[in-house]
Amino acid sequence: MKPFKSLIPLEEAEKTILEITKPIKRTEEAPIEDALNRILSEDLVANMDIPPFDRASMDGYAVIASDTFEASRTKHIKLKVIGSVHAGETCKLQITKGDCTQIATGAMMPQGANAVVVIEETDSDDTTVQIFKPVHPNENVSKKGEDIRTGTKVLKKGTQLSPRHIGVGAALGISKLRVFEKPKVAIIPTGNEICDIRGKLAEGQVYDINSHTLMAIVLENGGIPVKLDIIPDDRKKIETAIKKTLRYDLIVLSGGSSVGERDYLVDVITKLGEVKFHGVQIKPGKPTICGAINGKVILGMPGYPTACLTNGYVFLAPLIRAMARLPEKSEKTVKCIMSQRTTSTLGRHQFLTVRLVDGKAVPVFKESGAITSMADADGYVEIPANVDMIEKDEEVEVKLF
């Protein structure tokens, strides 16, 4: 058993990881129904005009604007109604001076007409209509291509598709959108003491917590988690498992809580690639390993659930978002005061989980092994490596989960 060697600061670890992270280049077609929040991998260029034809934007009468110029509340203009156009109909009518048609919102403008008088400004009988108000040319008309013109770049490569972008695709009759693939993340639980949650716990074993928290973090940040079988503390078996998962975009090992296992992982990464760092000045989460094999990032997370989960938020989430080309997660924070004097280890950047109780931050951290240290918390306070104490009633910023 060998203890830790030199640790690197949090900022350096974060920087190192992002330096070796590559956004996914592979693309796929997503049916528009499944494209929400995906990242467009190419510009979307309009293949047609929207609207595809001149259409009425109000219910009323399609007229020649100049026929109405003299209209007023006191002097109505009378036009002959030669027909009516409903939405969705082909319109073969031809409007000439003195004529008009009834027209519905969204309906195609008849030939010759260039404006719509809204129904509220008219009065009609079967064959004629009284116009109370003049309209200018193009009034209440959406011209062909007014919204989107053929050839216009309507959505840019890299856009994260929200409902309104989906709407643009639908407007153009596009049922599939080309998007970047999601990063596929292999999650390898390790440790002799780890038992699958669907298995029977033997004496001395605990259930596999970390695979599940890591899978949830991968999902939450736009990746596809693939959980592998639990690997025992065996160097050869760890090597075999890693080699098998090199086809994934990212490999995350959880566990390796003992120094022995960490050594196996370091040895295997050294053999197959390069160790970038091993040990970070954070608490919890110190025994974190980062390496690169064939240009792929491999992360070794601490076995302790709280440490693994903190690492998941601090290192894994930004890494997956960068691979998935998602924007940084927006942080929600609240300022409040500390409920009690709290010490921290000098030289370790501490993530102190807290509950918010009556406007105070109450530490809930038990120990790195305790899942409730996270589950019972509303958020966490970061205590920098050069701070060893927060006084009672001192103001702190709580980053909310």
Add this chain to the structure above:
Amino acid sequence: MKPFKSLIPLEEAEKTILEITKPIKRTEEAPIEDALNRILSEDLVANMDIPPFDRASMDGYAVIASDTFEASRTKHIKLKVIGSVHAGETCKLQITKGDCTQIATGAMMPQGANAVVVIEETDSDDTTVQIFKPVHPNENVSKKGEDIRTGTKVLKKGTQLSPRHIGVGAALGISKLRVFEKPKVAIIPTGNEICDIRGKLAEGQVYDINSHTLMAIVLENGGIPVKLDIIPDDRKKIETAIKKTLRYDLIVLSGGSSVGERDYLVDVITKLGEVKFHGVQIKPGKPTICGAINGKVILGMPGYPTACLTNGYVFLAPLIRAMARLPEKSEKTVKCIMSQRTTSTLGRHQFLTVRLVDGKAVPVFKESGAITSMADADGYVEIPANVDMIEKDEEVEVKLF
């Protein structure tokens, strides 16, 4: 064709919708892998102790604490190493005074031992170990049930499951969690001019935008959208479609852009249930219909894409979140100044879509029919019903999409 009747204010419409909204009561089992962000429908009570046994929380030597009390850097205490315990092993060893075992993090404490001396504070040969530092009872030991005790309520009904809550389930070996079902939302596109995006556009037709933006909004807010076939402007067919969809939790009709169609919908709702409001003092989005049939909400959205989408954000999203028991969506806003003088209609609460350009809000609203009015925007400025103008350079709050 009949014009609109009296409109109700935005706030009243919002209140009316939420008053008739019922959170989903049906529950289902979700495999833990699919439970992220779901809402727990019952308290989760621990069925076992976590940890399930006393275990070492550090690598080192399992000792009887009192054997180490006299240890110091200058006066080492020598103990006999009678074995070693690895994580995941059953431990049958019995520690008596003067004995100890090597022990790994996470391993079960041997009988008789009550503390762990960390490896860094020891020096050893094959059969004995020198202890440099005393430990107190329970030091570096996680006691059985210390994290979670059998019978404790660990997660409350109504919790939205995040990675850390998933971890609690996994810790207890729970592979399925009981959660509330997601609301199933029927989306019925209507209108003779509407063509399915996978169909061939006839002259006078436009593609069905609204079903797709509404489906995305339903998904984004925790619902399951079910799109139905496009229904033509026919009262009987609209009635049949609505009757068929009464098994869903919510019915949303899009389209009905013409006054005629709106009338059909009002008539059908009146026949089958009750119209709650018809017409809201907002722009865009005025021709919105809300009704209740057999205790289910039915929403009639305007046909115009921008109006439909605004309504989707304003009315549909909060409604679905309430049904799905999700917390209100947190709004991101920025303050900036208006790029130009902008008028608004008195008596209509306007949602003015804007782009942010050099710290200024630039209106991009074209017309309610233009999907680009939304797609090109970064967010929107709300102009209350009693304000008819925003001056150039006036400060406004932009709600970001």
